[in-house]
Amino acid sequence: MRNISDVIENYLKKVIESSNSDVVELKRSEIADRFECVPSQINYVINTRFTLEKGYLVESKRGGGGYIRIIRLKPKSNQELIKEMDLVAEHPLPQQAAFDLVERLKEENLITEREKRLMFKVLHRDILDIPLPKRDQVRSKIFKELLTTIKMYG
Structure with a gap:
């Protein structure tokens, strides 16, 4: 059985896909009422599953009239996407952020499933x-080299 976070994530993705807009x-x-959960569960899903690395920008206003605005970021070209990812990798890259970027490369059909797993x-x-923070710095350099290879041979 899937957990509630997966169910909420899939619901939100379907809402985005079915809209005629990327916003x-x-x-x-x-949303919390629909899934019979606390609003903090919705916050958790938004904060962990709709990140910049995964191609989303989220704006949020709390309070009675509060809302969540989810914007699906779509680059104009594959080269633009690689350029954006290269900028993100200028900074130390935690494992989850790196995995999110790789997953996005797969979703945009820039790499195969096999390449994703590699x-x-x-x-x-x-x-x-190696110990942190050096590990995230090395991961960033490796990711940047992988992007260069994709750009050259993709």
Whole structure:
């Protein structure tokens, strides 16, 4: 059985897909009521599953008339996407952020499933067996080199 966070994430993605826009505005309380959960559960899903690395920008206003605005970021070209990811990788890259970026490369059909799995392995903390913060710095450099390879041969 899937957990409630997965169910909420899938629901929100379907709402975005079914809209005629890359921007949707939702009420946190209405979503919480729909799934019979607390609003903080909605916050958790939004904060962990709709990140910049995954291609989303989220705006939020709390309070009685509060809303969540989710914006699906769509680059104009594959080169623009790679350029944006390269900028993100200028900073130390935690494992989850790196995995989110790799997943997005797969979703945009810039890499295959096999390449995604290889990248996950190379970027995993078990392989990069060095202490933080150096590990995230090394991961960032590796990711940037992988992007360069995709750009050159993709």
